[in-house]
Amino acid sequence: MDLFFKYLKQKKYNKKEFLLEQDSICNFKCFIITGLVRAFVIDEKGKENIIHFGIENWWVSNMESFILEKPSHLFIQALEDTTVLLITKENLELAYVNIPKLERVFRIITENMLIAIERKNEYYIKMGSKERYTSFISELKTFSQRVPQYMIASYLQITPEYLSELRKNK
Template identity: 60%
Template sequence: MKSQLTNYLNRYADFSTEEIELIFNSLSTKTFQKKEFLLQQDQICKHRYFIIEGLVRYFRTDSDGNERISLFGIENWWITNLDSFINEIPSQNAIQTLETTTVLSISKDDLEFLYRKVPKLERAFRIITEKTLIAIQRKDEVYMKQHSKERYYSLVDTIPDFAQRVPQYMIASYLDITPEYLSEIRKNR
């Protein structure tokens, strides 16, 4: 776990062994079983999670009871509800595992402490957050220009094993298409 996190963080800044030790010792390891929640909708998000192994979905349930998936998190990704985490307000979304998932988690207070002790960590998280926002914007821009079929092909071509790990109805929700139409797309590929 430590080497996985070290390799990940060193993509954004050059951390010393001592800094990595301090960071790693501020994290908690937790394993969630399939379908467990890291965060419930309307709960205040208390942690940022680094996915060591597993898969999660980030979604909300609308007033009609429909689930709207806005993203998935896989190995070597950080996931949280940033608005809830930073502003300490109830989350409009939930984070739930789709497979047994092991994460490293950090609280807001511990993260703020680390930002003061290891300033380059704050820079790393800024870059990570920027890249995440850019990815979300690109997804929205690309998906607005593409037909449903192209969105599906783009997803499975970019992350080939992803489609094998996620139930088709969840992929349909993420792509904002019906499960029936997704089934048709898959048949004709």
């Protein structure tokens, strides 16, 4: 672990500060030590659409931009004061060479991220808005109290007004 930590850089972000902006190349993966972030895109109408959130002990990045070294289509923003450990692509590759077991660890992390994405997609196909909200709140109760309601609505792809109605009728 000590060898791996040599490849990481600790960085603090203030609430509302961007870890990544659209059209920048994402040159890091970051592990969230404390705090909360959101990844989102802005559509052609200027509306923010939240893709995912990241909390303590989660990794966050824009994988497409990171791997292909192309401009990011999304933003990553701190929703709270956030402390992360960053690793650049170059340092990650060096770590893989010098710590061969690390590549397996990151493969497992990536597999778990894919499972989470598949699960979210399945929820959106199989569940209605009310069921998505109920499931989100029951599975992530503590987390959902840290995020503004309009952001939860964006993540669930429902209007803030409908979310308010769901909360009232609960």
